[in-house]
Amino acid sequence: xxxxxxxxxxxxxxxxxxxxxxxxxxxxxxxxxxxxxxxxxxxxxxxxxxxxxxxxxxxxxxxxxxxxxxxxxxxxxxxxxxxxxxxxxxxxxxxxxxxxxxxxxxxxxxxxxxxxxxxxxxxxxxxxxxxxxxxxxxxxxxxxxxxxxxxxxxxxxxxxxxxxxxxxxxxxxxxxxxxxxxxxxxxxxxxxxxxxxxxxxxxxxxxxxxxxxxxxxxxxxxxxxxxxxxxxxxxxxxxxxxxxxxxxxxxxxxxxxxxxxxxxxxxxxxxxxxxxxxxxxxxxxxxxxxxxxxxxxxxxxxxxxxxxxxxxxxxxxxxxxxxxxxxxxxxxxxxxxxx
Numbered sequence: 001x002x003x004x005x006x007x008x009x010x011x012x013x014x015x016x017x018x019x020x021x022x023x024x025x026x027x028x029x030x031x032x033x034x035x036x037x038x039x040x041x042x043x044x045x046x047x048x049x050x051x052x053x054x055x056x057x058x059x060x061x062x063x064x065x066x067x068x069x070x071x072x073x074x075x076x077x078x079x080x081x082x083x084x085x086x087x088x089x090x091x092x093x094x095x096x097x098x099x100x101x102x103x104x105x106x107x108x109x110x111x112x113x114x115x116x117x118x119x120x121x122x123x124x125x126x127x128x129x130x131x132x133x134x135x136x137x138x139x140x141x142x143x144x145x146x147x148x149x150x151x152x153x154x155x156x157x158x159x160x161x162x163x164x165x166x167x168x169x170x171x172x173x174x175x176x177x178x179x180x181x182x183x184x185x186x187x188x189x190x191x192x193x194x195x196x197x198x199x200x201x202x203x204x205x206x207x208x209x210x211x212x213x214x215x216x217x218x219x220x221x222x223x224x225x226x227x228x229x230x231x232x233x234x235x236x237x238x239x240x241x242x243x244x245x246x247x248x249x250x251x252x253x254x255x256x257x258x259x260x261x262x263x264x265x266x267x268x269x270x271x272x273x274x275x276x277x278x279x280x281x282x283x284x285x286x287x288x289x290x291x292x293x294x295x296x297x298x299x300x301x302x303x304x305x306x307x308x309x310x311x312x313x314x315x316x317x318x319x320x321x322x323x324x325x326x327x328x329x330x331x332x333x334x335x336x337x338x339x
Contacts, residue, residue, distance in 0.1 A: 038301070039297075040074060040075075042300045042301040043071070043074040043075060043076055043297065043300055043301065044074060044075035044076070045076075046075075046076050046077070046102070046300060047077045047078075047102040047103060048071060048076060048077070048078045048079070048102055048103060048104045048105070048106065049079055049081065049097040049100070049102045049104070049105040049106065050063075050064055050067065050079065050080045050105075050106045051081050051083070051090060051093055051097065051106065051107050051108060052064070052080075052082065053083065053085060053090070053109075053110050053134075054082060054083065054084045054085045055080065055082045055084075058237070058261070058262050058266075058267050059133070059237075059261075059264075060108065061334055062285035062286065062289060062332070062334055063106070063108075063285060063288060063289045063292070064078070064080060064289075065289070065334065065338045066286050066288075066289020066290060067106065067292055067293050067296075069289075069293075069337070070294070070297075071293050071296065074297075079097075081094075081096070081097060087110045087111070087114050090110060090115070091115065094115055094118045094119075094122075095118060097122075098118065098122045098125065101125070101126075102127060103128065103296075103300055104127060104129070104130060104141075104299065104300070105119075105127055105129055106130045106131075106292060107119060107131050107132070107136075107140075108131075108133060108134060109131060109134045109135060109136045109179075109180065110176070110178075110179065111136075111176065111179050111180070112135070112136050112179070112180050112183070113136065113178070114136075115136055115138075116137050116138040117138075119131075119136065119138050119140050122306075123140060123306040123307040124306075124307060126305065126306050127306055128140075128141045128296070128300075128306045129142075129306075130142045130143075130144060130292050130295055131143045131144070131145070132144050132288065132292060133145035133146055133181065133283070134180045134181045136180070141295075141299055141306060141307075141309055141310060142292075142295045142299070142311055142312070142313065143313070144288055144291045144312075144313045144315070145283070145313075145314070145315060146181070146314070146315050147314045147315075147317070148180065148184035148185045148187075148188065149184050149187050149188040149191070150188060150317060151185055151260045151283075151317065152184070152185035152186060152188020152189040152190075152191070152192075152232075153188040153189075153191055153192050154188075154281050154317070154319065155188075155189070155232050155233075155258035155259065155260065155279060155281060156188065156189045156191075156192035156193065156232055156258070157192050158256070158258050158279045159229075159230035159231070159232050159256050159258050160192060160193075160196050160199055160230075162230050162256035162278070163199065163230050163256070166227075167225075167227040167229050168198050168199050168200055168229065169200050169202045169227060169228050170199055170200070170202070170228065170229065170231065171201070171202060171204070171217075171218070171221045171225075171228060171230075171231045171232075172186070172189060172201060172204040172231070172232045173205065173207050173214050173217060173218065173232070173233045173234060173238070173239065173242050174186060174204065174205065174206040174234050175206065175207065175208065175234040175235055175238065176206060176209055177206045181234065181235070182206070182234055185234050186204075186234075202225050202228065203217070203220075203221045203225075205217050207238055207241070207242075209235060209238050210241075211237065211238050211239075211240045211244075212241055213238075213241070214233070214238045214239060214241035214242045214245075215241030215242065215244050215245045216241075216245075217242075218241070218242045218245035218246065219245045219248070222246070222249045222251065222255075226249070226251075228251075228255050229254075229255065229256065230256040230257075230258070231246070231255060231256070231257050231258070232258055232259075233257065233258065233260075234259070235259065235261060236260065236261030236267050236268060236277065236280055239257065239277070240267075240276070242257060242259070243257055243271065243277060244276075247276065252275050252276070253275060256279075257277050257278050257279075258277070258278060258279040258280075258281075259277055259280050259281075260281040260282070261280055261281075261282060261283075262282065262285035262288075263280075263282030263283065263285060263320070263330070263332055264285065264332060264333070264334055265331040265333050268280045268282055268320050268331050269325045269326070269330055269331035272321060272322060272325040273322070273325045278322075279319060279320070279321055280319075280320040281317050281318070281319050281320070282317065282318040282319075282330070283315045283317060283318075284315055284316070284318055285332065285337075286332050287315060287316070288315055289337075291313045291315070295313065318330060
């Protein structure tokens with residue numbers, strides 16, 4: 001018994017020595033992460049200009065809120081210039097922003113040409129240009145946005161499928177003809193229609209992103225073609241008018257309405273749930289805002305100069321249908337993004 005007691009005492013003592021040896025030295029100091037200081041310094045005090053086509057709708061308000069939320073904690077300032085749908089006012093606002101020399105400018109182009117030379121001038125003067133959703137012919141430091149050709153293809157494929165066994169008559173409600181979003185979406189529509197000669201396009205008109213124009217166009221088309229089986233619309237903010245005309249004609253659920261948008265709940269999920277839209281392909285504004293902010297952080301901290309790097313981030317699309325319109329993940333709330 002005595003020998004057993006001694007052996008146990010020895011084992012306990014040995015275990016204690018092992019535990020002491022395995023414990024980290026209390027005097028050890030932490031390591032200073034070598035890059036975070038330079039990162040913070042590169043962002044602090046910098047200004048980012050924001051030039052949307054207009055404020056006061058879900059896309060542009062969401063981008064602004066999301067970018068501010070990501071950049072302001074680092075001591076950055078985001079300034080807005082709102083041309084309120086005026087292309088000439090937008091060009092003047094961009095000219096003024098360039099003269100103020102912010103570190104970067106986020107540009108939402110009304111068309112593919114108007115701002116191109118101004119953005120090129122900005123980058124020559126050391127200002128990074130991030131284009132969002134509607135690009136121009138000038139390729140700047142970054143484009144963050146939807147793949148419009150893919151959106152056109154997805155919406156048209158859904159409409160073609162819905163028209164099987166019906167009249168095969170469809171209508172297309174375009175945005176502004178000179179806008180990248182409209183021109184590229186139309187190419188996607190054409191890609192799908194080229195594979196389906198049985199589909200007859202009875203109307204393809206531009207509503208210029210205006211819900212009232214979209215409603216008037218759709219009302220006329222439905223009077224002329226009450227057996228219409230589907231409509232491809234190019235933006236849900238405009239296609240509220242398209243859906244209203246379908247509803248007034250008593251054809252909700254009979255005419256398949258496909259559109260796209262930023263995914264804000266009241267403009268996307270709620271309208272799908274109500275039956276106004278059968279498909280709304282979302283390009284998820286909060287993700288786009290986070291991508292723009294991340295790109296700005298990287299550009300300013302990388303040491304790269306404006307004009308030296310050029311790239312794109314295409315947003316992963318989210319198709320919103322009756323199957324997911326009630327979920328918490330399909331759509332977002334602007335109020336939450338502003339918190």
